[in-house]
Amino acid sequence: MDPRTTSALLYLNGVTVSFDGFRALNNLSFTIEPGEMRAVIGPNGAGKTTMMDVVTGKTRAETGEVFFDGSYDLSRLDETEIALLGIGRKFQKPTVFDMHTVEDNIALALKGDRRARKTLFWRETNEERRRIDEILEVIRLSAVRGRVAGLLSHGQKQWLEIGMLLAQDPKLLLVDEPAAGMSDAETQQTAELLREINRERTVVVVEHDMTFVRELGVKVTCLHEGSVLAEGTLDQVSQNQRVVEVYLGR
């Protein structure tokens, strides 16, 4: 293993990604410290989702460095390896296994041996059962544990997906628009849930909804055209002249 080069949990330096000449990420650099919760905001096309794709191995960075935990070069690993390192990802559109029960969704996500020959004769242990109960309690889905995930409401699916991330026991959670399409009450509960998760894990939230970001009350990074435009508290960022221009399209 390489010697630790940075204290940051996630370290992006000069990352550039382009699609057909369009620079989705343009010399993007920022760091996330261990234990931090960070909100990433920015107008459409600012590169928020591409940033997540690069970190989780879905898209390769053309230039630049992406390091996790100081020593793992994420640009050399694929999605599976990155997931096993301890990076969990929630998609923008809630993505759960519709045909499996809520319980099975969590069981599949639970940290454990993922190799094919191990899963063939797998038997659930008491410890796993306890973990599943615990997670279902946290995401408030204990009452519907036996229901097929496809029958859940939109908000419940979002929570189930967050629960699956928790089951993975990751060091870093990347959460893409968790409050999209949720009612006010659900949005508030989601913010609470994320804060609870942040007690033990590092969280990066990509979000459009400013009230939700305010609810979270954390450091904000504003992206624009693939690079960092401003960074600081929400108040600082929203008073930044450039940010105002970008958001209002002036």
Add this chain to the structure above:
Amino acid sequence: MSGNVPRPLAQTISALSTAALASAVGQAVARALDRGALAFLAMVAALAVLVVVLSLAVPADSQFYLSSYFVSLWGKYLCFALLALSIDLIWGFCGILSLGHGAFFALGGYAMGMYLMRQIGTRGVYAHPILPDFMVFLNWPELPVYWYGFADFRYAAFMVLFVPGLLAFVFGWFAFRSRVTGVYLSIITQALTFALMLGFFRNNFGFGGNNGLTDFKDILGFNVQAPGTRAALFAASAVALMIGFIICRVVVSSKFGKVLVAIRDAEARTRFLGYRVEAYKTLVFTLSACMAGVAGALYVPQVGIINPSEFSPANSIEAVIWVAVGGRGTLTGAVIGAVLVNYAKTQFTSGILAPYWLFVLGGLFVAVTLLLPRGIVGTLQHWSQEWRQRGRNTPESERVREAAVRAAE
């Protein structure tokens, strides 16, 4: 490593791990065989016993007597059912639509055909002790190297599994690692079987070219035409179908099976959870190909011929239709679909409707897709589930279950 361990200890350890494995397998099988699965197995077993008894122990003038034509015909249906099962395993549970599964079936068939050819010996038209007739006819001086060993049944039986399995593994390795999915994967499976068909049509390929392999005499020393052999082959097909069914049930009821369904429904999500999707797909694809190979191997002695048309893409597509009709993702549906459609095919193609069979088959596929998208068994299962849910108050039963869980703790 084991050299340093004292012998009795090493034996104990290996005995322990064998016992552990045996108990793990036993538990997996017990979990896999629910009431429906057991009922299905009992039905297949009963059918096998009935057919064997009615064809061998009943006098030929009795109205219950089954002719050896009938026995072979139904033996053929059972082989197709096993092929359908292998397709359902990958299509119904992992979303891999193979339109070239007939290739694995035919390869298994050819491996068996090669064994049967070597059993002919001097009874061939040219009475050559070693070379099959077509090689004598083509003036081949000696047996090609890849025909070596096929005189031995054990070797041939191994090749029945190995050749389709190896091809599927190599094909799957490249296709799934490059993340070829959906319709693109279906197209290249089709290209695979088409390429094999063209190859096997060539005389210098060494598998009898256009005519394929036929004129079989003996299998394991028994005359392939004899009623006893036919009944035994029928019973072997039924047993193979039952074993195939048990293997499929074990796979789909395990956590491995849940991962397969997860891949089918949300492949990217499965990958981001840390599962090596291509490994799962390659493994299940290879397993499925081996099952198809066994089906082909049992098919060949019962129909008495294997030729390159078995590789034709239309055959593979037909097999997919059987699964769609029966209900994908149900296993029993695949078997029922295969038997029903093939029974219908036998009826239609032997009467005045013969020229219209392909229209009937096409119409059937369209009708099933539009009217019964879940297939026959899938629709029945859906109805029974709905009926059961209506029968009891769902929140009530959930509360009961929660209470039970709490009590258990």
